[in-house]
Amino acid sequence: MTNSTTTAVLDRDGLSALVQALAAQGRTVVGPTVRDGAVVLAEIASADDLPFGWGTEVEAGRYRLVPRDDGAVFAHTAGPQSWKTYLHPQRERLWSAERAADGHLSVTEDGSEQPSYAFLGVRPCDLRAIAIQDRVLAGGRYPDRGYRERRTGAFLIAAECTEPGATCFCVSMGGGPAADSGFDLALTEVLDRAGHRFLVRTGSEAGEEVLSGLPRHPADAHTRNAARTAVDAARDRMGRAMPPVDLRALMGESLEADRWDDVAARCLTCGNCTMVCPTCFCTTTEEVTDLTGDHAERWQHWDSCFDVDFSHLHGGPVRASARSRYRQWLTHKLSTWYEQFGSSGCVGCGRCVTWCPVGIDITEEAAALHDELTDRLRREKQKETER
């Protein structure tokens, strides 16, 4: 972060120039783009690949792409991927080993050569999610080497939210639609009679440098106000909210709740929620050998607490039931994450709600657990007074 923030206005040509400038630095530019009926994240060659004129309609277990007349480019909500697709990829080789004819073993570690990314259109919730994964994967005593390299080299361009979706609830998780920190550049899309443009703010030296090379306009008061108003309005238009209670305490008190059976009956244990979650980090490692047995590799790939093999110890899985697996997910996200990493594991992006095939809603489950607990405490109190 720099102390001085530069603010300017980019028009559509400015946005195109931004993509070109980042590519000219040798970066792989990744941004939102339309594919197979959704806004996905992918490498983009130019700003033309961005989803101009596309919005989204989402609900629990439902996602639809809808055209927009206004030509907005950042008016969509979270798709099935998050930036972890790039920073913490689903499959990564950690090392490989060769056995020579004389039996000599040589091991080569992977991870030092990593692409230099520029991420265009990082939502404020996702900035917070990246900060969480930084603590999990790059902090601590045993940082993930590949992650750290990719993360250190990445250039982040935030896109503040002006069109929150029906499954968004970042405000109730202590966040909001504004980007406060953790970016190199932050954009706010403004669409009015004065035209389609982006208020841009710098958040780092690298951001200053890139902005200084772009065709831009001074940040006029009208654009500033319009941007501020749109983001403020988004704050009040969240589709959902977490119950305003101490979630850590709630989870701790709810380990034997009946609600876990209820949700387990609906849950497919398909793992979609953890795969789409921008903070879920769990992986497993797989040893690969070839037929000769002289070449071996270790690969790391995404795993999930919904995978029955995930807790497989000698004799069988520890979390065999769907009840125990859903409970692990929710209690980890909302409670034990604090003990481990000093924050909640949920930023309220809504992906797990939208992309759960059966539409299981984390906010609804938390609310139901809260109701059950309140009920139980009331009954216990009643018994106490009756005694």
Next chain:
Amino acid sequence: MTVPTLAVFKLASCDGCQLTLLDCEDELLTLAGKVRIAHFLEASSAVTPGPYDLALVEGSVTTPADAERVREIRAQSRHLVTIGACATAGGIQALRNFADVEEFTRAVYARPDYIDTLATSTPVSDHVDVDFELRGCPIDRTQLLEVITAYLAGRKPDIPDHSVCFACKRRGTVCVTVAHGTPCLGPVTHAGCGAICPAYGRGCYGCFGPSGSPNLRALIPLLHRDGMDDRAVERLLRTFNAAAFDKVGKEVRS
């Protein structure tokens, strides 16, 4: 070091799964140097008698003769792996389990009295102990190589029991159910194919059979929502792994 022997056997099946072995073109020469192929009729009529170190068994048990033969195969094999939906779940021919086989033979054959068949098509594991079951119709080439490589290295094969959704998300596919309202059996189907169908915009039709923890009861309302009636759901579940999905359904109902 003695070279382990490999034998491939076939019961009631279409041969597609054992063809997968021949389809491992790049690895075939290396494999031939690592095992001695002792019994593989699809590749060679030269047969050496057992016992065999590694046996791959394709096909389901549908006749009294095969029920006997599979016991002999087991007795001849140190490590027995069943391959494919037929061998692991009874295959599409297990549709007979829901019907009257005698009626079928009367309708199909001019001389039904020549036909000596069982009333059911059952997986090999219903008859003998099996060391590993590799699913799929047909099996996946990479998974087959993994099973053989793991056997040679003396380790467990890395074949996860989770659902197709895991592979689908890792692959970066847009969920066809959530984004298009297309019925998909991925959430209850065993991974292994690499989630091919959703990547081409169509729903999974369950050719790898049930996953390690299928929740059919939770999925069926979704299939109804996306336009399938009871009959269509039944047909979707009654293909290559009909008997296995039926068993899961019964467990759900009981």
